[in-house]
Amino acid sequence: MAGIYIHIPFCRQKCYYCNFYKTVNQNFTSIFLNALANEIVSGKYFLSSEPVETIYFGGGTPSVLTENELVEILNLLHKEFTVTSDAEITFEANPDDLNPAYLNSLFSSGVNRLSIGIQSFNDEHLKKMNRRHTAKQAVNSVGNAVKAGFNNISIDLIYGLPGLTSQQWKQNLDDAFQLPAEHLSAYHLTYHEGTPFYTWLKKGTLTELSEDKSVEQFNILLDSCLDAGFEQYEISNFTRDKKYSKHNTAYWTGGKYLGLGPSAHSFDGEKRRWNVAHVEAYCNAIENKTSYFQEEQLSENDKFNEYILTNIRTKWGLSQETISERFGKSRADFFTREIEKYIQNKKITEQNGIFTLTRAGLFVSDDIMANLMII
Numbered sequence: 306m307a308g309i310y311i312h313i314p315f316c317r318q319k320c321y322y323c324n325f326y327k328t329v330n331q332n333f334t335s336i337f338l339n340a341l342a343n344e345i346v347s348g349k350y351f352l353s354s355e356p357v358e359t360i361y362f363g364g365g366t367p368s369v370l371t372e373n374e375l376v377e378i379l380n381l382l383h384k385e386f387t388v389t390s391d392a393e394i395t396f397e398a399n400p401d402d403l404n405p406a407y408l409n410s411l412f413s414s415g416v417n418r419l420s421i422g423i424q425s426f427n428d429e430h431l432k433k434m435n436r437r438h439t440a441k442q443a444v445n446s447v448g449n450a451v452k453a454g455f456n457n458i459s460i461d462l463i464y465g466l467p468g469l470t471s472q473q474w475k476q477n478l479d480d481a482f483q484l485p486a487e488h489l490s491a492y493h494l495t496y497h498e499g500t501p502f503y504t505w506l507k508k509g510t511l512t513e514l515s516e517d518k519s520v521e522q523f524n525i526l527l528d529s530c531l532d533a534g535f536e537q538y539e540i541s542n543f544t545r546d547k548k549y550s551k552h553n554t555a556y557w558t559g560g561k562y563l564g565l566g567p568s569a570h571s572f573d574g575e576k577r578r579w580n581v582a583h584v585e586a587y588c589n590a591i592e593n594k595t596s597y598f599q600e601e602q603l604s605e606n607d608k609f610n611e612y613i614l615t616n617i618r619t620k621w622g623l624s625q626e627t628i629s630e631r632f633g634k635s636r637a638d639f640f641t642r643e644i645e646k647y648i649q650n651k652k653i654t655e656q657n658g659i660f661t662l663t664r665a666g667l668f669v670s671d672d673i674m675a676n677l678m679i680i
């Protein structure tokens with residue numbers, strides 16, 4: 306099983322918190338689409354003819370693409386790869402782009418999963434983040450997506466924002482559960498260097514939410530999802546009706562994937578590679594047939610670390626048997642030694658050789674991961 310990620314590096318406007326690679330200069334759209342087509346053809350060897358079970362359009366903002374542009378990309382993918390007939394095809398979209406006509410064309414192009422960036426149902430907070438849409442537009446976009454035929458919709462929310470009260474966060478979640486969306490990704494705000502939020506934080510013109518409030522909001526997230534019948538299957542991901550993201554689940558469980566477009570990452574079990582995060586440099590390199598990516602061969606320790614870092618995030622957890630079989634006795638012994646203290650202090654629970662984070666463990670997952678890695 307393999308997946309394909311396609312990075313669409315354009316946004317209509319930049320949100321103040323975001324450090325995903327993107328440009329607001331859309332003059333490059335057509336040369337980017339040519340370069341992408343070339344990369345699809347030249348890069349397909351990476352998956353060594355494995356069937357493709359998931360395709361994920363991320364960004365940036367895939368919903369800046371016209372229907373024809375999307376259909377051309379999909380046609381080429383179907384021509385160059387063996388895409389399975391039930392492949393999950395996800396498309397990230399901003400609510401303001403999702404009018405009924407566009408949604409109909411997305412659905413008829415074969416997209417069968419939408420990931421809509423709502424972030425908040427509070428207009429004041431949306432403005433503070435420099436989002437282009439209102440809460441009402443966001444709500445309508447989900448309703449219209451269902452009318453267009455979608456039955457696998459995910460929404461993104463952000464919490465831990467400066468000034469977000471716990472009541473407002475609870476209200477956001479309640480609003481989300483009212484929508485006909487089967488999947489929720491809820492991320493705590495991260496301050497990334499180079500973003501306006503980060504600059505304002507450093508200047509002192511923006512005040513970070515306290516640690517206590519952040520923890521409280523994470524607890525509200527977990528409790529509210531539980532009450533609303535949303536199962537947590539990854540630190541930031543929840544679903545009702547078992548509509549797990551197949552694409553992201555494959556990332557977290559060691560699946561192969563090919564990333565296409567500027568800044569996209571690829572992984573084939575043996576090496577990791579990453580494309581240059583610059584649309585002009587990417588297009589020029591592809592046109593001139595020079596290198597547009599860097600890559601790294603994984604050592605046995607890297608593979609072990611990769612296994613720990615990804616699988617521990619999920620409800621499927623870490624398997625003692627897999628660790629022994631794949632990574633040898635000395636790494637298995639290291640794991641058994643290190644995991645013990647987390648079992649003792651109830652941050653990790655073990656059942657039939659499978660280790661998963663407890664609720665207390667979820668709060669300190671970064672520390673646990675760091676300690677379980679072999680440096």
Ligand SMILES: C[S@@+](CC[C@H](N)C(=O)[O-])C[C@H]1O[C@@H](n2cnc3c(N)ncnc32)[C@H](O)[C@@H]1O
Pocket residue numbers: 322323324325363364365366367397398399400421422423424461462463492493494495496497
């Ligand atoms: C590639 S981005 C967004 C896709 C789409 N362009 C949009 O804005 O709706 C994927 C998601 O990452 C989350 N995200 C981006 N930057 C973040 C940050 N600094 N902290 C927390 N979440 C962030 C947002 O929820 C966002 O919807």
Ligand code: SF4
Pocket residue numbers: 315316317318319320323324325327364365366399422
């Ligand atoms: S959150 Fe989405 S729309 Fe906003 S800048 Fe990032 S990629 Fe673009």
